[in-house]
Amino acid sequence: MNRIEFIQALERLLCDLSKEEREDAIQYYTDYFADAGLEKEQDLIRELGSPESVAEKLKAGLGSTAGDSAEYRETGYADARLEKKNSLMRCEEVSSSSCDARETTKKPWTNKWLKIFLIVAIFFMAFPVIVPVAATILIIICTVVFAGFFFLGGLVIGAIAVTVTGGILILYGIVGVFRGMLVPVFFSVGIGLILLSLGMAATALLVKVCIVAFPVMFRGLVNIVRRCIHRKEGTTHA
Amino acid sequence: MVFNTGAALLDAIVLAVVSKEAQGTYGYKITQDVRKALEVSESTLYPVLRRLQKDDCLEVYDMQFDGRNRRYYKVTERGMAQLNLYRAEWNVYSNKIHEILKGE
Numbered sequence: 631m632n633r634i635e636f637i638q639a640l641e642r643l644l645c646d647l648s649k650e651e652r653e654d655a656i657q658y659y660t661d662y663f664a665d666a667g668l669e670k671e672q673d674l675i676r677e678l679g680s681p682e683s684v685a686e687k688l689k690a691g692l693g694s695t696a697g698d699s700a701e702y703r704e705t706g707y708a709d710a711r712l713e714k715k716n717s718l719m720r721c722e723e724v725s726s727s728s729c730d731a732r733e734t735t736k737k738p739w740t741n742k743w744l745k746i747f748l749i750v751a752i753f754f755m756a757f758p759v760i761v762p763v764a765a766t767i768l769i770i771i772c773t774v775v776f777a778g779f780f781f782l783g784g785l786v787i788g789a790i791a792v793t794v795t796g797g798i799l800i801l802y803g804i805v806g807v808f809r810g811m812l813v814p815v816f817f818s819v820g821i822g823l824i825l826l827s828l829g830m831a832a833t834a835l836l837v838k839v840c841i842v843a844f845p846v847m848f849r850g851l852v853n854i855v856r857r858c859i860h861r862k863e864g865t866t867h868a
Numbered sequence: 869m870v871f872n873t874g875a876a877l878l879d880a881i882v883l884a885v886v887s888k889e890a891q892g893t894y895g896y897k898i899t900q901d902v903r904k905a906l907e908v909s910e911s912t913l914y915p916v917l918r919r920l921q922k923d924d925c926l927e928v929y930d931m932q933f934d935g936r937n938r939r940y941y942k943v944t945e946r947g948m949a950q951l952n953l954y955r956a957e958w959n960v961y962s963n964k965i966h967e968i969l970k971g972e
Contacts, residue, residue, distance in 0.1 A: 658917070659914070664936060665894060665938070674910060679911070687915065691919065692915055
């Protein structure tokens with residue numbers, strides 16, 4: 631038995647008290663467990679005894695004339711009325727028969743288990759559908775991400791190629807100058823310079839885009855995968 | 869302990885323990901403090917606190933502590949008067965007992 635079960639049992643046993651009286655007692659014992667701390671929980675439960683004995687003591691102590699029959703002894707606070715077995719029995723009967731509330735507090739408990747069972751059942755029935763669908767979605771996402779990755783990579787390579795072409799054209803022109811072909815040479819040097827500058831600008835721009843885009847894409851992929859895995863875990867735990 | 873403690877003495881002890889904290893104190897601490905003098909069980913004090921509360925000797929309030937609501941007990945004026953009465957009675961009573969038992 632842990633603290634929650636203890637408190638719940640106590641709450642059921644106090645159902646024949648007024649709402650205010652019951653809530654006050656539950657608040658007290660909830661506080662008491664919280665203040666005692668987790669490491670003392672079992673000691674505390676052992677010392678309190680059963681929820682039944684706590685409830686009986688509580689009801690006896692709340693009587694307006696507790697002063698006369700109650701006294702504190704070395705065995706603990708005792709109440710003469712409690713020591714008669716038959717009165718204890720009668721209390722037990724009263725608390726079990728007049729407790730319509732007990733039925734209502736039990737209902738959500740069974741519902742909870744039913745719910746868990748249904749979720750597990752749904753999970754197993756949906757298993758053959760969920761897995762292929764999830765795998766397909768995952769593959770599509772991966773494909774899109776990799777396509778983007780290679781597209782950007784291709785653009786970078788293209789830009790570098792343009793730069794290199796520009797460089798070669800300039801070199802070709804300079805070599806042509808020494809051979810004496812002036813007009814086509816200046817033409818090729820001009821085109822070469824234009825290509826070189828455009829190529830370098832494009833390369834720099836695209837490299838910058840890659841630096842920004844790749845981590846974002848990668849993170850997005852990781853997040854999607856993680857979310858898929860977490861959702862699966864969530865379903866099995868629930 | 870071989871001596872029994874009557875309900876009135878237990879009330880007096882609880883009132884005295886609670887009155888030591890001006891801001892009020894909570895169930896677990898009250899039990900630990902009372903246990904310095906008496907071997908009360910963990911379930912002894914709730915009925916006592918509740919009765920004192922109903923008799924207007926204690927008042928309760930809830931305060932946030934550690935992310936939850938903790939119930940605090942505080943001595944009322946009436947409780948203070950009652951405690952003073954208990955103290956006076958106890959002085960007379962314990963002196964008389966002491967006179968008889970001191971064994972000189």
